[in-house]
Amino acid sequence: MDLLIFWDSGAPAGLELPVMRMVSGVLEIPTRVCANPLILNGYVGSRHQTDASVLLDTIDMFKQRQGIRHLILVVTGNDIFSTGTTSLFGLARPSAGAAVVSTARLTNEFYGRDGDEDDLIDRTVKESAHEIGHLFGLDHCMTPECIMHNPLTLDDLERKKRWFCPECKGLLETANLVHSLS
Numbered sequence: 001m002d003l004l005i006f007w008d009s010g011a012p013a014g015l016e017l018p019v020m021r022m023v024s025g026v027l028e029i030p031t032r033v034c035a036n037p038l039i040l041n042g043y044v045g046s047r048h049q050t051d052a053s054v055l056l057d058t059i060d061m062f063k064q065r066q067g068i069r070h071l072i073l074v075v076t077g078n079d080i081f082s083t084g085t086t087s088l089f090g091l092a093r094p095s096a097g098a099a100v101v102s103t104a105r106l107t108n109e110f111y112g113r114d115g116d117e118d119d120l121i122d123r124t125v126k127e128s129a130h131e132i133g134h135l136f137g138l139d140h141c142m143t144p145e146c147i148m149h150n151p152l153t154l155d156d157l158e159r160k161k162r163w164f165c166p167e168c169k170g171l172l173e174t175a176n177l178v179h180s181l182s
């Protein structure tokens, strides 16, 4: 099962290639990246945030219209939320093979620290691989270093490695095999 990354114009420019290569390496699936061709609706002015569910709807409709079976991940610079949350790093909809990641809260600058491109790449890769893990049917993992651990804070995300624990790795490989055969 291949992965297509749509890099939105508001996402950090110049990071798309290293992120794409590392996501591909962590997940061990063919991955491509291109400029996001989708119009991202769902901005809620009163919150200064974008509704991630609307973004997933957009990806879902695009995939159906174009007959695309690849997984699609949109990386956006917009801050995102879904109903019942204040904010999100990312959101996945396994039934649609669609996911979204926001870099808005992955930058050092958001937390009043000096910017660091390597930090931002590392976090974007971990969050992207996490959401794609959900698309392969993986749930959250209790191992704090595992990609599938649910990060509630930036510190949680920092504690994670670009690594699936042996249990999650096994589930991922099985799911990928099933997808490839179907």
Ligand SMILES: [Zn+2]
Pocket: 130, 134, 140, 150
């Ligand atoms: Zn998750």
Ligand SMILES: [Zn+2]
Pocket: 141, 142, 143, 146, 147, 148, 149, 164, 165, 166, 167, 168, 169
């Ligand atoms: Zn795990």
